[in-house]
Amino acid sequence: MKLVVDANIPAAEHCFGAFGEVMTCPGREVGAAHLRDADALIIRSVTPVSAALLADSPVRFVGTCTIGTDHVDTHYLAEHGIAFASAPGCNADAVVDYVLASLLTLGERGGWTLLNRRVGIVGVGNVGGRLQTRLQALGVEVWACDPPRAEREGEAGFASLDTLIERCDVLCLHTPLVSTGKHATRHLLDAQRISALAPGTLVLNAGRGDCIDGLALRRRLTGQNDITAVLDVWESEPAIDAALHDLAALATPHIAGYSLDGKLRGSLMIHQALAAHLGQTSELTLEAICPPPALASLTLQQALPEEEALRLCTRAVYEVRRDHESLTREAHALGVAHGFDRCRAQYPLRREFSTLCVHLKGEAQPLAPVLRAAGFDVVAG
Template sequence: MKLVIDANIPAADACFGSAGTLHRLPGREIRASDLQNADALIVRSITQVNRALLANSPVRFVGTCTIGTDHIDLDYLKERDIGFASAPGCNAEAVVDYVLSSLLTVSEREGWPLLARTVGIVGAGNVGSRLQRRLQALGMAVRVCDPPRAEQEGASDFVSLDALMEECDVICLHTPLVKEGPHATYQLLNAQRINELAPGTVLLNAGRGDCIDGLALRSRLAGKGDITAVLDVWEDEPGIDAGLRDLVALATPHIAGHSLDGKLRGTWMIQQALAEQLGLPSAMPFNELCPPPALATLTLQSALPVEEALRLCVRAVYDLRRDHDALQRQVLDQGIVKGFDHCRAHYPLRREFATLTVRLLGSSQDLETMLRGAGFDVILI
C-alpha cells in the first residue's frame, strides 16, 4: 500500500508506517502525477484536493489532519466513492490558546484590562465553544453569534452579528468558509461592517481569511487607525497583502492551531479513520504518541495581579510575539510567499496550556480559579 503524505504532518511514520510505503511531499507540491500508484492521500489545509488532482489515480482514501474541509471537493470524493475523514476539534484547544495569548499581548501593549472587556465570538463550533467556556471561566462577558446553530437549536443564547458588533469590545472570528447560501461567511465582515466597527474595537481572525474584506480592513487601519487587528488567516495565502500585514497589531502565518499536541491529535484521528475504512490495524494510543513537555511545572509562591499571572503562565508555554516576529523576519529575507511558507514549514515545537502544571503556594492560591479557567492544570501546595 502506498500513502502520499504532506511532509509537515508529524508522527506520520508512527501512525502510518505499518500501513505501507510513505511518500512524503510538501503540501503545496503534491501533484496528480504523485498519486498514480497511491492508495491513500493524507494532507493538511494547503493542498487542494479535487478532480484535477485525483481524476486518474487509484486513491481509495483521503484524510485531512485539520478541522476545515474547504480545500476538499467533498462532492467529487462522494462521486468516486473515495473514503474521507477530517479531524474536527483536533487543534481547537491550540487555537483558543492563541486567542488568549493574543488578547493578553494586545491589552498589555495598549494598557487596558482584558478581563473587563466584552468578547464577541462569531462561530460556536469546536473552537468558538471552547473559547466561550474559557472566557466565561475567567469571569468575562461573552456574546456568541452562530445563525445556523441558533436556527437548529432555537436557543436564545445567540445574538445577531449586528448586535454583537454593537455590544462587544473584542470580536473573534471562528467561522468556516461558506461561499453561498443563507449563512454564507465569505466576506462576512465586508466594507460596510468594517466601517461600522466602534473605535477601540479589537478584531481577531483565526478562522478563515476570506471571511474579512482585507482591502476594507486595510483602508480602516490606514485611515482612521482607531481599531486593532490580529490576523492569523488571510486572503490569498501565502501571497498575503503586505500592506495589511504591516498595519495589523499581530500578524501570524496561519499557525493558531499549530501546537504539537493538536498536530499529533490530527494525525492520530486520521490514522484511526484510515484503519477503520480500510481494515488496517490501529496505531498506538494517543497518550503514548505525545512526548512530555519541556516545561512541566511552574511554581508561584505569592500572589500576583491576575492578568500579570495569566501572562506569566501563558508565555511560559506559548509567547505569540515570537510568531509575529518570525513572520516579519522571514518576509524581509525571502519575500511574502516564501517567507509565509517558511514559517509554517519550520514552525517550532509548541505545547498547549494544559501541558503545564502550575503549583500554587501561599497567597498565590487565590489565583487557582483564574488559572484553571485559562486552561492550566493547577495544584495547591
C-alpha cells in the same frame, strides 16, 4: 499500499507506516504525478483536493489532519467512492490558547484588562465553543453569534453579528468558509460592517482568511487607524496582502492551531479513520506518539494580579509575539509568500496550556480558579 503524506504532518511514519509505504511531500507541492500509484492521500489545509488532483489516480482514501475541510471537494470524493476523513476539534484548544495569548499581550500593550472586555465570538463550534467556555470561566462577558446553531437550537444565547459589532470591544472570528447559501461566510465582515466597527474595537481572525474583506480592513486601518487587527488567517495565502500584514498588531502565518498536541491529535484521528476504512483495529494512543513537554511545571508563591499571573503562565508555554516577529522577519527577507510558508514549515515546537502544571503555594493559592479557567493544570497547596 502506498500513502502520500504532507511532509509537515508529525509522526507520519508512526501513524501511517503500518499501513504501507509512506512518501512525504510538501503540502503545496502535491500534484497528480505524486498520486499515480498511491492508494491514500494524507494532507493538511494547504493542499487543494479536487478532480484536477485525483482524476487519474487510484486513491481510495483522503484524510485531512485539520478541522477545516473547505480545501477538499467532498462532493467529488463522494461521487467517485473515495472515502474521506477530517479531524474536527483536533487543534481547537491550541487555537483558544492563541486567542488568549494574543488578547493578554495586546491588553498589556494597550493598558486594558481582558477580564473587563466584552468579547463577541462569531462561530461557536469546536473552537468558538471552547473559547466561550474558557472566557466565561474567567468571568469575561461573552456574546455569541452562530446563525446555523441558532436556527437548529433556538435564538436563546445567540445574537446577530451586527449586534456584536454594536456592543463588543473584541470580535473573534472562528467560522468555516462557506461560499454560498443562507449562511455564507465569505466576506462576512465586509466593507459595511468594517466601517461600522466602533473606534477601539479589536478584530481577531483565527478562522478563515476569506471571512474578512481584507481590502476593506486595510483601508480602515490605513485611513482611520482606530481599530486593532490580529490576523492568523488571510485571503490568498501564502501570497498575503503585505500592506495589511504591516498594519496588523499581531500578524501570524496560519499557525494558531499549530501546537504539537493538536497536530498529533489530527495525525492520530486520521490514522484511526484509515484503519477503520481498511477494516482494521488500532491500539495507537496519543500518549505513545506525544513526548513530554520541555517545561512540565511552574511554581508560584507570591500574590500576583490575576492578569499578570495569566500572562506569566501563558508565556511559559507560548509567546505569540515570536510568531509575529518571525513572520515579519521572513516576509521582509524572502517576500510575504515564501516567508509565510517558511514560517509554517519551520515552526518551532509548541505545547498547549494544559501541558503546564502550575504549583501554587502560599500567597499564590487564590490564583487557582483563574489559572484553571484559562486551561492550565493547577495544583494548590
